[in-house]
Amino acid sequence: MNFAQLNAIFLVVAALIFATALWRSRKPYSVVMAASVSILVLVVLTVIFDNVMIASGLFDYGGHTLNGLRLGLAPIEDFAYPVGGALLLTGLWTLFARRETQ
Template identity: 45%
Template structure:
Protein backbone atom coordinates (compact mmCIF):
# COMPACT_ATOMS: atom_id res chain seq x y z
CA UNK A 1 0.00 0.00 0.00
CA UNK A 2 1.37 3.41 -0.92
CA UNK A 3 1.23 6.44 1.31
CA UNK A 4 -1.16 8.08 -1.17
CA UNK A 5 -3.69 5.27 -0.93
CA UNK A 6 -3.44 5.27 2.87
CA UNK A 7 -3.98 9.04 2.89
CA UNK A 8 -6.99 8.72 0.60
CA UNK A 9 -8.60 6.24 3.01
CA UNK A 10 -8.27 8.70 5.91
CA UNK A 11 -9.54 11.58 3.77
CA UNK A 12 -12.52 9.57 2.52
CA UNK A 13 -13.57 8.56 6.04
CA UNK A 14 -13.23 12.12 7.33
CA UNK A 15 -15.15 13.55 4.37
CA UNK A 16 -17.91 10.96 4.81
CA UNK A 17 -18.36 11.82 8.50
CA UNK A 18 -18.54 15.55 7.71
CA UNK A 19 -20.96 14.91 4.83
CA UNK A 20 -23.29 12.89 7.06
CA UNK A 21 -23.12 15.52 9.79
CA UNK A 22 -23.93 18.36 7.39
CA UNK A 23 -26.58 16.38 5.54
CA UNK A 24 -28.46 15.68 8.76
CA UNK A 25 -28.04 19.20 10.14
CA UNK A 26 -31.09 21.47 10.05
CA UNK A 27 -29.03 24.66 10.05
CA UNK A 28 -26.45 23.66 7.42
CA UNK A 29 -26.34 27.06 5.67
CA UNK A 30 -25.81 28.91 8.94
CA UNK A 31 -23.03 26.50 9.94
CA UNK A 32 -21.22 26.80 6.63
CA UNK A 33 -21.55 30.60 6.67
CA UNK A 34 -20.23 30.73 10.23
CA UNK A 35 -17.45 28.13 9.88
CA UNK A 36 -15.85 28.83 6.49
CA UNK A 37 -13.43 31.51 7.73
CA UNK A 38 -12.25 29.66 10.88
CA UNK A 39 -11.82 26.48 8.86
CA UNK A 40 -9.82 28.32 6.20
CA UNK A 41 -7.58 29.95 8.84
CA UNK A 42 -7.08 26.61 10.57
CA UNK A 43 -6.24 24.90 7.27
CA UNK A 44 -3.62 27.54 6.49
CA UNK A 45 -2.12 27.28 9.98
CA UNK A 46 -2.04 23.47 9.90
CA UNK A 47 -0.42 23.48 6.47
CA UNK A 48 2.33 25.84 7.59
CA UNK A 49 2.93 23.93 10.84
CA UNK A 50 2.97 20.60 9.02
CA UNK A 51 5.48 21.93 6.48
CA UNK A 52 7.78 23.30 9.16
CA UNK A 53 7.69 20.46 11.66
CA UNK A 54 7.65 17.60 9.15
CA UNK A 55 10.73 19.07 7.50
CA UNK A 56 12.46 19.34 10.88
CA UNK A 57 11.56 15.76 11.82
CA UNK A 58 12.70 14.40 8.46
CA UNK A 59 15.92 16.43 8.53
CA UNK A 60 16.80 15.12 12.00
CA UNK A 61 16.06 11.53 10.99
CA UNK A 62 12.99 10.99 13.18
CA UNK A 63 10.94 10.00 10.14
CA UNK A 64 12.13 8.06 7.13
CA UNK A 65 9.98 7.21 4.11
CA UNK A 66 10.38 4.39 1.62
CA UNK A 67 10.85 6.30 -1.66
CA UNK A 68 8.99 3.67 -3.68
CA UNK A 69 5.81 4.32 -1.70
CA UNK A 70 5.80 8.11 -2.15
CA UNK A 71 4.01 10.10 -4.84
CA UNK A 72 7.22 12.04 -5.46
CA UNK A 73 5.90 15.52 -4.70
CA UNK A 74 7.84 17.13 -1.87
CA UNK A 75 7.48 20.36 0.04
CA UNK A 76 11.01 20.77 1.27
CA UNK A 77 11.75 17.25 2.47
CA UNK A 78 8.13 16.49 3.45
CA UNK A 79 6.11 14.35 1.06
CA UNK A 80 2.73 15.73 -0.02
CA UNK A 81 1.06 12.73 1.61
CA UNK A 82 1.92 14.12 5.06
CA UNK A 83 -0.45 17.01 4.47
CA UNK A 84 -3.46 14.69 4.13
CA UNK A 85 -3.63 13.89 7.83
CA UNK A 86 -4.13 17.48 9.06
CA UNK A 87 -6.72 17.96 6.31
CA UNK A 88 -8.49 14.78 7.42
CA UNK A 89 -8.54 16.08 10.99
CA UNK A 90 -9.88 19.39 9.76
CA UNK A 91 -12.75 17.58 8.04
CA UNK A 92 -13.36 15.01 10.76
CA UNK A 93 -13.45 17.19 13.87
CA UNK A 94 -16.29 19.53 12.81
CA UNK A 95 -18.29 16.51 11.67
CA UNK A 96 -17.84 14.72 14.98
CA UNK A 97 -18.58 17.98 16.82
CA UNK A 98 -21.86 18.33 14.96
CA UNK A 99 -22.87 14.71 15.47
CA UNK A 100 -22.02 14.64 19.18
CA UNK A 101 -23.46 18.09 19.81
CA UNK A 102 -26.76 17.02 18.31
CA UNK A 103 -26.83 13.95 20.54
CA UNK A 104 -26.08 15.94 23.71
CA UNK A 105 -28.81 18.47 22.89
CA UNK A 106 -31.31 15.65 22.52
CA UNK A 107 -30.17 14.15 25.79
CA UNK A 108 -30.44 17.50 27.57
CA UNK A 109 -34.03 17.92 26.35
CA UNK A 110 -35.03 14.55 27.75
CA UNK A 111 -33.78 15.32 31.27
CA UNK A 112 -35.60 18.65 31.56
Protein backbone atom coordinates (compact mmCIF):
# COMPACT_ATOMS: atom_id res chain seq x y z
CA MET A 1 0.00 0.00 0.00
CA ASN A 2 1.43 3.38 -0.93
CA PHE A 3 0.88 6.76 0.74
CA ALA A 4 -1.83 7.83 -1.73
CA GLN A 5 -3.96 4.77 -0.94
CA LEU A 6 -3.53 5.22 2.80
CA ASN A 7 -4.37 8.92 2.49
CA ALA A 8 -7.48 8.16 0.46
CA ILE A 9 -8.85 5.87 3.18
CA PHE A 10 -8.12 8.44 5.90
CA LEU A 11 -9.57 11.36 3.92
CA VAL A 12 -12.77 9.50 2.96
CA VAL A 13 -13.47 8.60 6.60
CA ALA A 14 -12.74 12.16 7.74
CA ALA A 15 -14.90 13.67 4.98
CA LEU A 16 -17.83 11.36 5.81
CA ILE A 17 -17.71 12.33 9.48
CA PHE A 18 -17.41 16.01 8.56
CA ALA A 19 -20.34 15.76 6.13
CA THR A 20 -22.46 14.07 8.79
CA ALA A 21 -21.61 16.86 11.22
CA LEU A 22 -22.58 19.50 8.66
CA TRP A 23 -25.86 17.75 7.96
CA ARG A 24 -26.74 17.61 11.68
CA SER A 25 -25.47 21.07 12.58
CA ARG A 26 -27.71 24.01 13.28
CA LYS A 27 -24.90 26.35 12.19
CA PRO A 28 -23.19 24.71 9.20
CA TYR A 29 -21.47 27.97 8.20
CA SER A 30 -19.65 28.04 11.56
CA VAL A 31 -18.54 24.44 11.12
CA VAL A 32 -17.18 25.13 7.63
CA MET A 33 -15.37 28.25 8.82
CA ALA A 34 -13.80 26.41 11.75
CA ALA A 35 -12.58 23.62 9.47
CA SER A 36 -11.33 26.08 6.83
CA VAL A 37 -9.29 28.15 9.27
CA SER A 38 -7.87 25.00 10.86
CA ILE A 39 -6.91 23.55 7.48
CA LEU A 40 -5.26 26.80 6.37
CA VAL A 41 -3.18 27.11 9.54
CA LEU A 42 -2.19 23.44 9.58
CA VAL A 43 -1.20 23.36 5.91
CA VAL A 44 0.95 26.50 6.26
CA LEU A 45 2.66 25.06 9.32
CA THR A 46 3.17 21.72 7.56
CA VAL A 47 4.80 23.45 4.57
CA ILE A 48 7.17 25.35 6.83
CA PHE A 49 8.14 22.64 9.28
CA ASP A 50 8.27 19.70 6.85
CA ASN A 51 10.58 21.63 4.56
CA VAL A 52 12.84 22.60 7.46
CA MET A 53 12.98 19.04 8.82
CA ILE A 54 13.61 17.46 5.42
CA ALA A 55 16.26 20.06 4.50
CA SER A 56 18.07 19.48 7.81
CA GLY A 57 18.12 15.72 7.20
CA LEU A 58 15.89 14.70 10.10
CA PHE A 59 13.91 12.39 7.82
CA ASP A 60 13.21 11.50 4.22
CA TYR A 61 10.58 9.51 2.35
CA GLY A 62 11.01 6.35 0.33
CA GLY A 63 10.70 7.61 -3.24
CA HIS A 64 8.95 4.50 -4.55
CA THR A 65 5.88 5.16 -2.34
CA LEU A 66 5.34 8.78 -3.45
CA ASN A 67 3.72 10.17 -6.59
CA GLY A 68 6.43 12.80 -7.07
CA LEU A 69 4.51 16.04 -6.45
CA ARG A 70 6.12 18.24 -3.81
CA LEU A 71 5.68 21.62 -2.17
CA GLY A 72 9.28 22.58 -1.72
CA LEU A 73 10.83 19.41 -0.31
CA ALA A 74 7.62 18.13 1.30
CA PRO A 75 5.72 15.46 -0.65
CA ILE A 76 2.09 16.28 -1.42
CA GLU A 77 1.00 13.10 0.38
CA ASP A 78 2.12 14.64 3.67
CA PHE A 79 -0.65 17.24 3.49
CA ALA A 80 -3.49 14.71 3.78
CA TYR A 81 -2.90 14.39 7.50
CA PRO A 82 -3.49 18.05 8.46
CA VAL A 83 -6.47 18.30 6.09
CA GLY A 84 -7.99 15.03 7.26
CA GLY A 85 -7.25 15.78 10.89
CA ALA A 86 -8.95 19.17 10.71
CA LEU A 87 -12.01 17.68 9.01
CA LEU A 88 -12.17 14.75 11.41
CA LEU A 89 -11.74 16.75 14.61
CA THR A 90 -14.09 19.53 13.55
CA GLY A 91 -16.68 16.95 12.59
CA LEU A 92 -16.34 15.00 15.83
CA TRP A 93 -16.41 18.18 17.91
CA THR A 94 -19.61 19.24 16.17
CA LEU A 95 -21.25 15.84 16.51
CA PHE A 96 -20.44 15.43 20.21
CA ALA A 97 -20.86 19.03 21.36
CA ARG A 98 -23.64 19.61 23.82
CA ARG A 99 -26.58 21.13 22.02
CA GLU A 100 -28.10 24.26 23.46
CA THR A 101 -31.76 24.00 24.35
CA GLN A 102 -34.01 26.69 23.00
